[in-house]
Amino acid sequence: MDNVRVRFAPSPTGDLHIGGVRTALFNYLYSKNKNGKFILRIEDTDRARSTKESVEVILNAMKWLGLTWDEGPGNEATEYAPYYQMERKEKNIYIKYVDDLLNKGLAYPCYCTPEEVDAMRKEAQKNKLPPKYDGRCRHLTLEQRKQKESEGKTAVIRFKTPQEGVTRLDDLIRGIVEFDNSLLDDFVIMKANGVPTYNFACVIDDYLMKMTHILRGDDHISNTPKQIQIYNALGWEMPRFAHLSMILGSDGARLSKRHGHTSVLDYRKEGYLQEALINYLALLGWSTQDSQQIFTTEELIDKFSLERCGVSPSTFDPAKLLWLNGEKIRSKTPEEIYSLFVDWLRYTNNEGLISGWNNNLLKQAIALEHDKIKLLKEIPELVDFFFAKDVDYKEEAVVKTLLNEKSKLIAEMVLIESAKRLLLKEDFSADALEQYARDLAKEKEIKTGQVFHPLRVAISGRTQGPSLFHMMELMGKEEVIRRINIAVNKFFRK
């Protein structure tokens, strides 16, 4: 099939979910792999729940993730606006086909109230039958319709669903699935307010937009027979369908707020890289034969295929995402991480966190902590001591290392000696400093650790941190000695 055209069609009624992003991603990957087009269509026909904010969230998330779409209603040169169904409704795109079906006798107005329909369904369910609208308005005469309308009743338009035979779906992922037509009811295609319903607008747009493949969540599979019926009624050729497996939360239920972050943008706020999220999501429901885990987005595009999409649902695992994020960060240069970090500060309005920090020092500090960063948001806490005027001595570190009963005297000696001797040191490189520390240990007949640890705590205030001597080198002689003296004054001067 040439000229593959696929779409992501979210409804703007809330945040963009992980599950939605996965669907968008697979559509995107498929289109790019086939050298086709990826389209974004906002399904905003639910006037009560669609919000502008939600549209913004979707658009921002898509852009952040790099899931750019290739087309829109306008002819903008660089960035397309997506399609909006309500805009298309205003252009009378859908009504035309509603009329068409009405004229062909394949649809009819229904005057039943929602309450009446609801009662029918409940009744059916009570009798262990599939809940259906019973089709009572199907055979209303023109006379009766006029009567209803004169009573001021409003109508919805229902589609006349064939009640016999089966509707067969040849799904690209799941194979052949058959649905008994007797289970379908005459569903609404246009609401009383003149807005088309999802199952209708979706078909009209997919056809008009020349979609070749519909990749969507498994939860849509039972909508498919209805949509197939519309295609048939209109005499249209169908796209191929492919239903993706669901993503569940750790408790086996569909992913929701209870499982932590559900909006993609929350992950951005946490300091995840878009490529980590992309890579992780690609692994849910898709795999390569060799079970490769780490991919660049280009590789994903290159290797993606529907044939290798799985059928069973998967559980979202935050731990693996976190690992992947660390992997992605580690694969970057300190310079790149710095720039990602600055973007993150701007995005989260946290620029204040590094006010007064020397950029160059920050970059080098990032280089020293390179392997440890799992989330961008961790960077400040990892390196802030480099920029502190007063060393913030973490109590635990001090007690454990400096004031420990057994090594207190040694720690004091090491610091006092170091303050003196380092002052005279000309070569302040990491190598030279390490040599100095080892020599001191040897001379005083103590263990190297007994020199290293007090120095680390005195200088940084903590027991953990970057390589001690690189840290000292980066701080410079003056600052190191200043800090050692702070520690001496604070803990050893009576």
Add this chain to the structure above:
RNA sequence: GCUGCCAUCGUCUAGCGGUUUAGGACAUCGCCCUCUCAAGGCGGAGAUCACGGGUUCAAAUCCCGUUGGCAGCGCCA
């Protein structure tokens, strides 16, 4: 309730009838490296392939059933 989908280590998965003592990854545990924390390296534990029947010389792989999970059943999308 009805209908549909699904079922391999805790999790993501490889596997499409014999090459499997079921492979990889995350998590977990241990060891090594080491100035701490990481990262990295090595290794361990972890799956009677949901269960029960078939088909076959041979089944995780094919068929049927059971059970369980999930989804859908709107003038929501």
